[in-house]
Amino acid sequence: MRKCPSGCRSLGIGILFFFIAKCACALTHENAVAMAAGDADARIAALARAVADEPDARTAAFIQALADDAVKFKGERVWVVKDGQGADPVTGETTALPEDAEDVMNNNRLRGELDTALAALQLFGPDRSARLAAVAALVKEPNPALLGLLDKALTTETDGTVKTQLVLARSAALLGSDDGAQRLAAAKALAQSQTPATQLLLNQRLAEETDPVVKSAIQASLRVIADGLKLGDYLGTLFTGISLGSVLLLVALGLAITYGLMGVINMAHGELMMIGAYATYLVQGLFRTHLPGAFDWYLVAALPVAFITSALVGAALERGVLRFLYGRPLETLLATWGISLVLMQAVRSLFGAQNVGVENPSWMSGGVQVLANLTLPYNRLVIIAFAGAVLLGMAWLIGRTRLGLFVRGVTQNRPMASCMGVNTARIDTYAFALGSGIAGLAGCALSQVGNVGPDLGQNYIVDAFMVVVVGGVGQLAGAVYAALGLGMASKLLEGWTGAVLAKIAVLVFIIVFIQKRPQGIFAMKGREA
Amino acid sequence: MTANAQSISLPPAPALLSGRGWTGFLVALLLVCAVAPALNLLVPVGNPLHLSDYGVALVGKIMCFAICALAMDLIWGYTGILSLGHGLFFALGGYAMGMYLMRQIGRDGNYQSDLPDFMVFLDWKELPWHWALSDSFMATLALVVLVPGLVALVFGFFAFRSRIKGVYFSIITQAMTFAAMLLFFRNETGFGGNNGFTDFKRILGTPIATQNMRMVLFVLTGLTLLGFFLFGRWLIASKFGRVLQAIRDAETRVMFSGYNPLPYKLTIWVISAVMCGVAGALYVPQVGIINPSEMSVANSIEIAIWAAVGGRATLVGPIAGAFIVNGAKSWLTVTAPEFWLYFLGALFIAVTLFLPDGVVGLVKKLKGVKA
Numbered sequence: 001m002r003k004c005p006s007g008c009r010s011l012g013i014g015i016l017f018f019f020i021a022k023c024a025c026a027l028t029h030e031n032a033v034a035m036a037a038g039d040a041d042a043r044i045a046a047l048a049r050a051v052a053d054e055p056d057a058r059t060a061a062f063i064q065a066l067a068d069d070a071v072k073f074k075g076e077r078v079w080v081v082k083d084g085q086g087a088d089p090v091t092g093e094t095t096a097l098p099e100d101a102e103d104v105m106n107n108n109r110l111r112g113e114l115d116t117a118l119a120a121l122q123l124f125g126p127d128r129s130a131r132l133a134a135v136a137a138l139v140k141e142p143n144p145a146l147l148g149l150l151d152k153a154l155t156t157e158t159d160g161t162v163k164t165q166l167v168l169a170r171s172a173a174l175l176g177s178d179d180g181a182q183r184l185a186a187a188k189a190l191a192q193s194q195t196p197a198t199q200l201l202l203n204q205r206l207a208e209e210t211d212p213v214v215k216s217a218i219q220a221s222l223r224v225i226a227d228g229l230k231l232g233d234y235l236g237t238l239f240t241g242i243s244l245g246s247v248l249l250l251v252a253l254g255l256a257i258t259y260g261l262m263g264v265i266n267m268a269h270g271e272l273m274m275i276g277a278y279a280t281y282l283v284q285g286l287f288r289t290h291l292p293g294a295f296d297w298y299l300v301a302a303l304p305v306a307f308i309t310s311a312l313v314g315a316a317l318e319r320g321v322l323r324f325l326y327g328r329p330l331e332t333l334l335a336t337w338g339i340s341l342v343l344m345q346a347v348r349s350l351f352g353a354q355n356v357g358v359e360n361p362s363w364m365s366g367g368v369q370v371l372a373n374l375t376l377p378y379n380r381l382v383i384i385a386f387a388g389a390v391l392l393g394m395a396w397l398i399g400r401t402r403l404g405l406f407v408r409g410v411t412q413n414r415p416m417a418s419c420m421g422v423n424t425a426r427i428d429t430y431a432f433a434l435g436s437g438i439a440g441l442a443g444c445a446l447s448q449v450g451n452v453g454p455d456l457g458q459n460y461i462v463d464a465f466m467v468v469v470v471g472g473v474g475q476l477a478g479a480v481y482a483a484l485g486l487g488m489a490s491k492l493l494e495g496w497t498g499a500v501l502a503k504i505a506v507l508v509f510i511i512v513f514i515q516k517r518p519q520g521i522f523a524m525k526g527r528e529a
Numbered sequence: 530m531t532a533n534a535q536s537i538s539l540p541p542a543p544a545l546l547s548g549r550g551w552t553g554f555l556v557a558l559l560l561v562c563a564v565a566p567a568l569n570l571l572v573p574v575g576n577p578l579h580l581s582d583y584g585v586a587l588v589g590k591i592m593c594f595a596i597c598a599l600a601m602d603l604i605w606g607y608t609g610i611l612s613l614g615h616g617l618f619f620a621l622g623g624y625a626m627g628m629y630l631m632r633q634i635g636r637d638g639n640y641q642s643d644l645p646d647f648m649v650f651l652d653w654k655e656l657p658w659h660w661a662l663s664d665s666f667m668a669t670l671a672l673v674v675l676v677p678g679l680v681a682l683v684f685g686f687f688a689f690r691s692r693i694k695g696v697y698f699s700i701i702t703q704a705m706t707f708a709a710m711l712l713f714f715r716n717e718t719g720f721g722g723n724n725g726f727t728d729f730k731r732i733l734g735t736p737i738a739t740q741n742m743r744m745v746l747f748v749l750t751g752l753t754l755l756g757f758f759l760f761g762r763w764l765i766a767s768k769f770g771r772v773l774q775a776i777r778d779a780e781t782r783v784m785f786s787g788y789n790p791l792p793y794k795l796t797i798w799v800i801s802a803v804m805c806g807v808a809g810a811l812y813v814p815q816v817g818i819i820n821p822s823e824m825s826v827a828n829s830i831e832i833a834i835w836a837a838v839g840g841r842a843t844l845v846g847p848i849a850g851a852f853i854v855n856g857a858k859s860w861l862t863v864t865a866p867e868f869w870l871y872f873l874g875a876l877f878i879a880v881t882l883f884l885p886d887g888v889v890g891l892v893k894k895l896k897g898v899k900a
Contacts, residue, residue, distance in 0.1 A: 265696050324882055329696045330611045331881040334837065337830050338877020345870035462707050462826065465700050500711050507708035511684075511701050515691040 027058040029076075032089045035062070036071050036078045036104045044113050051117045051149065060121045062089045067114040072101035116143050123153040128162065135165040140197040142172035168193045175205050183214045191221035194228030196373050232371040237491055243380045245487025246387035247449070249480060250442035251460045252467035253387075253394060256479040257435035259468050261398075261411045262428065264322055265333040268340035269464060270457020271347075272436045275313055276306035276443025277452045278347060281356050296361040299448070306444035307437040313343075314436020318429050326428075340457065347454045355453035364448060379448045386445055390438060395476055397434070407431045466510050486510075545762050554755065561751030566744050582740060589747040589815045591855045592754045596808035598835035598847035599757055604801040605833065606841030607765055608794060609777030610694075614684075614702030615805050616829035617709050618677035622806030623819040624713075625676055627726035628660060629669035630737070630814060634730045646728070647721045657719040666733060670810075677806030678799050685798040689791050694780075706824050713821035725820025732814055743815070750811045754848070757804055761844045764800075773797055774842075834873070837880050840887025849888055 027050070034046035050059050065071050065080045072079050072086065079086035079097055086097030106114065115137070122134035138146065150170045157163050167189065174186035187205075190198050202218050202225070209215045251273065258266045266272075280302040287298035317339060325332045360379055367377040398404040406427045409417040418424050446456065467486060471478030486506060493502035546554060565588070568580035597619055605611050631645040640649040644656065662668035684705060688698060716722040729737050736742065764770050775783045776790050783790055813819045822828070831854075839850025854876065861869040884891060 265699075321878055321882065328881075330605075330699065331885070333611070333696060333699060334830070334833060335878050335881040338874040338881075341870045341874035341877070345867065345874065348870075349867060458826075462704060466704065469697065469700055500715055504708045504711050507704045507711075511704055511708075512687075514693060514697065514701055515687045 071104040074101040138169040187217040191224040232374040241488035241491035245484035246384040249483035251464040254435040254438035267336040270461035271340045271343040272439035273443035274456040276440030277447040279306040279309040306440040310440025311433040311437030315433040318432040355451045358447040592750045593812040595848040595851035598851040600801040600804035601836045602847040614706045617706040618802040618805035619809040620823040621677045622809030623813040625672040626810035627819040628663040630729040673810040677802045681802030710824035727818040840889030846889040
C-alpha cells in the first residue's frame with residue numbers, strides 16, 4: 001500500500017470484510033463500473049472485493065486494462081479500449097465507443113492498488129517465476145486486504161521457495177493488523193526476510209507502533225536484518241570497487257604501452273577509446289539492419305572492429321605526428337591534446353553532439369542475485385572477465401612473442417636494438433597501434449556500461465593517467481595494482497563521503513603519493529630503467 | 530674558490546628594452562590609455578573610427594588572457610616547467626574578486642537579502658567563514674595575490690622538493706586543477722556551485738555595467754599587462770632570470786655548479802601563479818561571471834597554446850599569441866562554430882610540429898631571410 005494513512009487502511013479492511021461474504025465471483029457490469037468510476041476510496045474497495053474472491057480471467061484482464069489506462073467510461077457503462085475500438089469488459093464483445101466517453105484517471109494511490117491487485121492475481125498463475133515475482137511485490141507492498149487471498153494461495157502452493165515467500169508476505173500484511181499478538185508474531189517472522197524492503201517496512205511500523213512488546217520485537221528483527229544486510233553491503237562495495245578497477249585497468253592498459261613503455265604522453269588516448277565505442281555503435285547498427293537474428297552476438301564482431309579501427313587511427317597518428325616529437329614529451333602532450341580536439345569535433349560532425357544509444361545484448365542484461373541486497377549485473381561481470389583477458393593477452397604479447405621482445409628491446413635500449421637489426425621505427429608504429437587498439441577495446445567495453453558520446457574519452461583520461469603514474473612506468477603489474485587499488489579506494493570512500501569528495505580525496509592522495517614515490521609503486525631498477 | 534669567482538666578470542645586464550622596444554612600448558601605452566578610451570567614449574557611435582563596447586570588452590578580456598600567457602611563458606618558456614594548472618590560479622584570483630563583487634550586490638539581489646542569492650537559495654543563515662574578508666576591497670586585493678600565491682607555494686614546495694619534473698609535473702598540476710574544479714562544483718564549498726558568481730551590480734559602490742567603468746577596467750588591465758611585461762623583461766635579464774634559463778637548459782649542471790634549483794623554481798612558480806590570479810581578478814568584473822569551468826583541464830592547456838603560438842621564451846610572443854588565438858576564437862565561434870575546435874586542434878599540432886618558436890620565431894626567420 002502506498003502512503004495511505006492507517007485510518008484509510010482500516011476503513012478499507014472494514015469495507016472489505018463486509019463485502020467478501022456476499023461477493024459475486026465473475027466480473028459483472030456493476031463491479032466493472034465500481035472499479036472504474038467514482039471516488040478513489042470506493043474504487044479501491046471495489047477492486048479489493050474483486051480480487052479477494054477467486055477472480056476469473058475477465059476480471060484479471062479488466063484490472064490489467066485499468067492499470068494500462070485503457071479503460072473509458074460514460075455513465076453506467078465501461079469499455080476496454082483496444083486499437084481505437086471499445087470492448088465490453090464482461091462479454092468481450094466489440095461495441096461502438098461513444099465520442100464523449102471519459103478516460104478513467106488513476107491517481108498514484110490507485111496505481112499502487114492496481115499493481116498490488118495484479119500481483120495478487122499472479123499468485124495463482126501456472127508460471128513459477130511469475131508467482132515468485134508476485135509474492136516479492138506483495139512483500140514489498142503488503143496489503144492486509146489480501147490476507148484471505150494469501151491464505152488461499154498458501155493452501156494451493158506446492159513450490160517450497162514460493163511458499164516461504166508467501167509466509168513472509170502474510171507476515172508483512174499482518175504487521176498492520178489490529179491484533180497485538182499477530183503483529184508480534186509477524187515482527188518475529190519478518191526477521192527471516194533480510195531484504196532492504198523488509199527493513200523499510202519494519203522501520204515504518206516501528207514509527208507507528210505503540211505496544212512496547214511488539215516494538216522491542218521489531219527492533220530485534222531489525223538488528224538481525226541489519227546484520228544480514230551488512231555482508232551484502234560490504235560485498236556490494238567490494239564488487240563495485242573491483243568493477244571500477246577493471247574499467248580503469250582497461251583504460252590504463254593501452255596507456256601502459258604508449259606511455260609506460262614508449263614514453264609518449266598521449267592525451268588523445270581517451271578519444272581513441274571513443275572511436276572504439278563508436279565503432280561498436282556502428283557494428284550494432286549494421287547487425288540491426290542486416291542480421292537482426294544474430295543481434296545478440298554483435299558485440300563479438302564489434303571487438304575486432306573496435307580494435308582495428310582504433311589501431312589504424314593510432315598508427316596514422318604515430319606516422320603522421322608523434323614520430324617527429326619523440327624525445328620532446330611536453331610538445332607531444334600539446335600535440336596529442338590538439339589531436340584529441342580534432343577527433344572529438346570530427347565525431348561531433350559525423351554523429352552529432354548527442355550521445356548515441358548502444359544496447360546491451362540480451363545475455364548481458366540482468367544479473368545474478370547472490371544475496372537479498374546484492375545483485376551482480378552481468379555486464380559488469382563480463383567486463384571484469386574481459387579486463388582480465390585483455391591483461392593476460394597483453395602480458396603474453398609483450399612477454400612471450402617476438403613483437404613483444406622487440407618492443408621491450410627498443411624501450412630499454414634503442415640504439416642497441418637498432419644495431420641488432422630491429423627496425424625501430426616500425427616497432428614504434430606497431431607498439432603505438434597496439435596501445436591504441438587496446439584503447440579501442442576499452443571503448444567497446446565502456447559502451448556497455450556507460451554513455452557513448454563525444455566526451456567519453458575526456459571523462460576517463462585524468463583517471464587513466466593517474467593509474468599509470470601511480471602504477472609506475474614500464475610495468476604492467478603496476479597498472480593492475482594501481483587500477484584495482486584506485487577503484488577500490490574511490491568506491492570505499494564514496495560510501496563515506498559521497499562521490500565528489502571521494503574523487504577529490506583520491507586525487508589529493510595521488511598528488512601526495514607522487515611526492516613520496518615519483519617512480520610509482522613498481523619502478524624499474526638500475527640498468528633496466 | 531672565492532678568488533676565482535671574483536675574477537669572473539659577469540656580462541653587463543642588457544638594457545630593459547632597446548630603443549625600438551621602448552618606442553613600441555610607449556605606443557602600446559598610448560593605445561591603451563588614450564587612443565582606446567578616446568575612440569570608445571569621445572567618437573560618436575556610427576563613426577567608422579568608433580570602438581564599440583563589444584570591442585572594448587573583447588580586447589579587455591584578451592588582455593587578461595595575455596597576462597596568463599605571459600605568466601605561463603615565465604614558467605614554461607624560461608624555466609621549462611609546463612604547468613597545466615594555471616587555470617586554477619586564474620580562477621582563484623577571479624573567485625576572490627567575485628566574492629567581493631557578490632557582497633557589493635547588497636540587498637539588490639533577487640531575494641533582497643544581505644547574503645548572496647545562492648546562499649539564500651541554499652537556506653544558509655550566515656556567511657561561511659571563508660567569506661569573512663569579502664566586505665573589504667583592500668582585503669580582496671590582498672586575497673587576489675595571497676590565495677593563488679599560497680596555493681602555488683605549498684603545492685610547488687612539495688612538488689619541487691621531490692624533484693618532480695617534466696611530464697609528471699604537468700600531470701599532477703592537471704590533477705590539482707581537476708580536483709579543485711570538482712570541489713568548486715559542490716554547493717557545500719560555498720562558492721555558488723556550478724553557477725558560480727554572476728549578476729554583479731557595482732564595484733567600490735559605483736555601478737559596474739557602465740561605459741565609463743568598463744573603460745576604467747580596460748585601462749587598468751592594459752596597464753597591468755604592460756607593467757607585468759616590463760617586470761618580466763627585468764626579471765629574465767637579472768641574474769635570477771639567467772639561473773632560471775640555465776635550469777631549463779640543464780638542471781643537473783646547475784646543481785653541480787652549486788645552485789639549489791628549488792628556491793628559484795619555487796619563486797618563479799609563485800610569481801607566475803600570482804600573475805594569473807591578478808589576471809583572473811581583472812577578468813571577472815569585465816566579463817561579469819566566474820564559475821568552476823574556468824578550472825577545467827581544457828582551459829589550462831589553452832593557456833599553454835597561447836604562449837606556444839606566440840613564441841616561447843620571448844615576452845612579446847605570448848601576448849601576441851593570446852591575441853591571435855583568442856581573436857580567432859571569437860571570430861570563428863561566431864562565423865563557423867563547428868570549425869573552431871578543428872582550428873584549435875590543428876593549431877596545437879602545427880605549432881608543435883612546424884613552429885617551435887611560434888609566430889615571433891617565424892617573423893624573425895623571415896626577416897633574417899630578407900636581410
